[in-house]
Amino acid sequence: MGKQPNLYAFNDVSSLARTLRTYVIQCQNAGFERHGLFKVAVSGGSLPSTLAKALLEPGEGGSDAPLDFAKWEIFFADERAVPLDHPDSNYKLLKDELLEKIPRPMGRPNVHPIDVKFLDDVQEMADQYQDALMQSFAAKDSVKLPIFDLLLLGCGPDGHTCSLFPNHELLRESDAWVAPVEDSPKPPAKRITLSLPVVTHGTKIAFVATGAGKKDIMKQIFDTEEGRSLPCGLVNEGGAEKVSWFTDNGAVEGVGFPRRGSL
Ligand SMILES: O=C1O[C@H](COP(=O)(O)O)[C@@H](O)[C@H](O)[C@H]1O
Numbered sequence: 001m002g003k004q005p006n007l008y009a010f011n012d013v014s015s016l017a018r019t020l021r022t023y024v025i026q027c028q029n030a031g032f033e034r035h036g037l038f039k040v041a042v043s044g045g046s047l048p049s050t051l052a053k054a055l056l057e058p059g060e061g062g063s064d065a066p067l068d069f070a071k072w073e074i075f076f077a078d079e080r081a082v083p084l085d086h087p088d089s090n091y092k093l094l095k096d097e098l099l100e101k102i103p104r105p106m107g108r109p110n111v112h113p114i115d116v117k118f119l120d121d122v123q124e125m126a127d128q129y130q131d132a133l134m135q136s137f138a139a140k141d142s143v144k145l146p147i148f149d150l151l152l153l154g155c156g157p158d159g160h161t162c163s164l165f166p167n168h169e170l171l172r173e174s175d176a177w178v179a180p181v182e183d184s185p186k187p188p189a190k191r192i193t194l195s196l197p198v199v200t201h202g203t204k205i206a207f208v209a210t211g212a213g214k215k216d217i218m219k220q221i222f223d224t225e226e227g228r229s230l231p232c233g234l235v236n237e238g239g240a241e242k243v244s245w246f247t248d249n250g251a252v253e254g255v256g257f258p259r260r261g262s263l
Pocket of ligand 1: 043044045046047077078079080090153154155156157160161162163186
């Protein structure tokens with residue numbers, strides 16, 4: 001058997017958040033050593049609130065190693081084609097949950113929202129976002145892929161991640177770094193998303209999935225053959241041991257895949 005993703009299960013979201021904090025700090029420090037920055041892609045959905053808990057509330061026994069947000073470069077793993085103050089915006093969610101709450105002395109991250117000039121043209125929006133990535137990663141050659149230090153992902157109840165949905169043609173995208181979505185089955189229909197090769201190319205890839213509402217899809221992803229072709233299953237396959245799942249007991253009830261409680 002090849003190398004496997006890591007599946008961590010915790011009793012509650014607080015203990016999950018403490019370990020996620022340690023993990024993110026390790027990824028941050030590895031990024032600082034590699035290139036003086038931490039380049040991270042962040043999802044929307046339920047992720048920002050758990051991430052904020054991890055980063056802003058160390059809790060008892062949580063790592064007190066420093067977070068230096070001034071050297072963070074944050075991109076979005078996916079974004080909905082809506083204004084930045086719209087309730088569906090992943091940017092707004094991250095801003096409300098995390099960005100605005102970062103104490104000043106911890107520094108201000110460099111955040112890359114979508115260009116709202118292109119709300120009516122998601123192909124143009126995806127191209128522009130890809131250009132922003134190219135500038136950041138200084139790629140001169142279009143065959144190269146950006147290498148995020150960390151991608152922080154969610155898992156939808158249908159097994160989607162980023163805005164990569166089950167059976168969608170975008171799962172076969174092999175050229176674009178960022179792709180437009182015109183027909184998302186989950187509203188809003190128009191979005192942009194990192195492509196699967198960009199996701200699996202990351203140095204580290206972390207999923208956060210909590211609550212009993214995720215247990216059926218978790219079982220499918222980890223314990224069934226069909227689950228391996230779902231978007232989350234494809235990230236597991238492509239990212240293998242670079243992938244870590246941070247879950248609570250409710251989300252993995254009945255999942256047979258071997259799991260651990262700490263890093
Ligand atoms: O639509 C989206 O959904 C996924 C999963 O969200 P969750 O609430 O089930 O965690 C999210 O990761 C993605 O960024 C978002 O656009």
